[in-house]
Amino acid sequence: MPILTSPPSESALVAEQFDDIEQQRDAAKLGMWIFLASEVLFFGGLFLSYTIYRFTYGHVFMETSRRLDVVLGGTNTAVLLVSSLLMAFAVRAAQLDQRRALVRLLLGTALLGCVFMSIKMVEYHKDYVEHLVPGTHFEWTGADPSNAELFFWIYFAMTGLHAIHVTVGIGVLLVLALLASRGKFSGGNYNAIEIGGLYWHFVDVVWVFLFPLLYLVGHR
Amino acid sequence: MEKVVDPRIYVRTCAALLVLLGLTWATAYVDLGPFNLIVALAIAITKALIIALFFMHIKGSSRLLHLAAVAGLMWLLILVSLTLSDYFTRGWVPLNH
Numbered sequence: 570m571p572i573l574t575s576p577p578s579e580s581a582l583v584a585e586q587f588d589d590i591e592q593q594r595d596a597a598k599l600g601m602w603i604f605l606a607s608e609v610l611f612f613g614g615l616f617l618s619y620t621i622y623r624f625t626y627g628h629v630f631m632e633t634s635r636r637l638d639v640v641l642g643g644t645n646t647a648v649l650l651v652s653s654l655l656m657a658f659a660v661r662a663a664q665l666d667q668r669r670a671l672v673r674l675l676l677g678t679a680l681l682g683c684v685f686m687s688i689k690m691v692e693y694h695k696d697y698v699e700h701l702v703p704g705t706h707f708e709w710t711g712a713d714p715s716n717a718e719l720f721f722w723i724y725f726a727m728t729g730l731h732a733i734h735v736t737v738g739i740g741v742l743l744v745l746a747l748l749a750s751r752g753k754f755s756g757g758n759y760n761a762i763e764i765g766g767l768y769w770h771f772v773d774v775v776w777v778f779l780f781p782l783l784y785l786v787g788h789r
Numbered sequence: 790m791e792k793v794v795d796p797r798i799y800v801r802t803c804a805a806l807l808v809l810l811g812l813t814w815a816t817a818y819v820d821l822g823p824f825n826l827i828v829a830l831a832i833a834i835t836k837a838l839i840i841a842l843f844f845m846h847i848k849g850s851s852r853l854l855h856l857a858a859v860a861g862l863m864w865l866l867i868l869v870s871l872t873l874s875d876y877f878t879r880g881w882v883p884l885n886h
Contacts, residue, residue, distance in 0.1 A: 621872070621873070654844075781817070
């Protein structure tokens with residue numbers, strides 16, 4: 570005889586410091602937004618150094634930026650935007666308690682994250698082969714090689730930090746998909762999905778700024 | 790229960806973002822002088838706003854969340870404006886050594 574399990578009652582899902590599930594959800598979202606504010610400042614420092622060096626060595630930045638692959642960078646922007654769409658649908662599936670759709674959408678979002686990382690790795694490899702990675706391997710035939718190298722320091726620091734965030738995001742999505750397949754988020758207990766979604770969309774926002782500022786600077 | 794959003798809104802949001810991506814890509818190849826940077830930043834800020842409003846549900850969430858989101862930007866503004874006010878005003882006053 571199969572064991573019948575009823576969905577857990579709402580009171581079982583609410584931690585004792587909260588009045589109800591609504592308040593618990595609001596607290597989780599507020600905490601995530603505060604974390605995202607600290608992330609804004611984390612990336613903000615890098616954007617600030619980019620701004621200073623861009624104004625100081627504008628002409629060098631235009632020349633160096635032209636060496637980046639716009640097609641790969643632009644494709645990756647589209648990949649992340651579509652992955653955000655899937656993530657938004659995943660949160661919706663969680664709200665409607667559609668378990669199978671939720672698992673599939675989370676896996677689809679993670680897959681697009683993997684596509685992004687694969688394209689990024691192809692790009693990094695291309696940069697390495699073309700001697701654009703800063704350090705002893707770096708070669709620059711144009712004017713002002715040390716400031717050209719500076720651009721690539723900033724490029725690798727910013728895209729590298731972003732790539733770490735995408736990698737963490739993929740891990741979070743896979744764990745969420747596993748938990749979702751076990752029915753952990755049923756009965757209105759989908760805080761983790763919503764918060765994971767906020768993180769994923771934030772990573773998307775960072776790339777929305779990185780793409781024009783790094784790839785599109787020198788093409789006019 | 791939270792309000793569940795019409796899926797068509799998400800599809801339209803994503804379509805708008807992809808159109809803006811095409812727009813920023815295309816304008817990068819047109820010489821607008823200093824306006825290239827301004828246009829690129831304006832489009833990026835618009836895209837970020839669209840993502841925050843519709844994908845991150847800032848639209849329709851509580852005032853407290855709006856405040857937390859804006860607070861992050863305020864601190865970023867302080868970071869940028871104070872640092873740039875230093876960098877861009879260096880050398881205005883000659884130092885006597």
